[in-house]
Amino acid sequence: MQERIIYFDHAATTPLKKEVLDEMMPYLTEQYGNPSTIYKLGREAKKAIELARERVAKALNAEVQEIFFTSGGTESNNWALKGVAFANKDKGKHIITTTIEHHAVLHPLKYLEGLGFEVTYVPVEPNGIVDPQKIKEAIRNDTILISVMLANNEIGTIQPVKEIAKIAKEKGIIIHTDAVQAVGQIPVDVKDLGVDLLSLSAHKFYGPKGVGALYIKKGTKIHPFSHGGAQERNRRAGTENVAGIVGLGKAIELATQNLSEYAAKLQKLRDKLIDGVLSKIDYVRLNGDRYNRLPNNANFSFEFIEGESLLLMLDMKGIAASSGSACTSGSLDPSHVLLAIGLEHEVAHGSLRITLGEDNTEEDIDYLLEVLPDIVSRLREMSPLYEKVKKGGN
């Protein structure tokens, strides 16, 4: 039995980098001061937070005062959507998004619908990319906010956020992007994108869990996230997660320093994986655009089999991956993203997401390409859906 775990689920989370932990460690031990206090112990903690803020601002090409620390991507998205909706409700009640957003965007929007806001969910094209023209057509006189993710968490497709931001600006509409999957994978520059708000999460780029940031462009009308102390310039009350914030700062610095080299390495592995799977296995499709996708993402659907079974068999071989099947999501429906790009339910159930990271090697891909065809055919032999195909002479 394989001892080493081959980790192919970097879109779920990444391991913490040693250099990041080293910078965090003092703030988990002797540097325990509350950053809101005036003595040295507190001032040191405050200084560390501000250094992290500078690093995040630099990585995103933002101003330091435009970076606000949060507990992660979900909080950043909740804050952006609810905060803008509440602060601009006198201007209008209409919000535009896409059908492939993360639940951390879709569910806050559902909540806002319950409060009387109206949301248009613009469908994406079969390649998993939204057409900016369709966003434009959805705009109404009372549209106050557009939220479109920069890269999809399941199929990795990169969305034309820059074009959409341009459309939003022409109409004076606030534009938010969920960049949780994009930061650390592709260049993210808030000025170039032209967005007003951008969400990110540290643990997606080798930082710690439980910390993220929201970029809020100066002048954007938004309510505070929480009320209490004066932390984060009165906009996000609560004692700061000092060690986490320090970790975020270091992680984003490292991620942006080595970005092109990192992305090139992963893209090469990804292409080898995609070519290998498509040539070795029948009745398989690649979900999402072949080229306009994150360098670390491959998402396949294998017909006639179910994703959780596939994950369990891969797990027995020491491989950790993910699926959009209902059984892995805890609901009866498969991934809303795979349904949104037009997959039949049964094909969506048979999906496999492989997301690569810096610990992956060519040998890992070779190993996956060696075991995957056998697993797929074993599950197909067991599947009543495959019988017809076999008997049909294929």
Add this chain to the structure above:
Amino acid sequence: MYSEKVLDHFMNPRNVGEIEDANGVAQVGNPKCGDIMKMYLKIENGIIVDAKFKTFGCGAAVATSSMATEMVKGKTIEEALQITNKAVAQALDGLPANKLHCSVLAEEAIKAAIEDYLSKQKSKNTN
């Protein structure tokens, strides 16, 4: 989340396949929900002498199919009809709460395959 027994029946499923001369066959479930079970029974003199299955579904669906076919073998039709989803789940040392519907599918598959057998017998007798 899965018991050792579920994992064992998933990795080494008993009775996978088809029975050429099965006289009770039924398919239950629905591809939309991601679970389909096809059950083949061979029944002689009111006793289930062989059972096989094919399943499209998650680990729990495969394991419950495997366990259900083990449980019906050698039983009379009446005894097999008494098998509940609870009994199948218990025989597997339990299932996670969100997977209990898979055991319902196993119970349904047994019942539907027996019904198929009974209706075939009936039409044979009336001919």
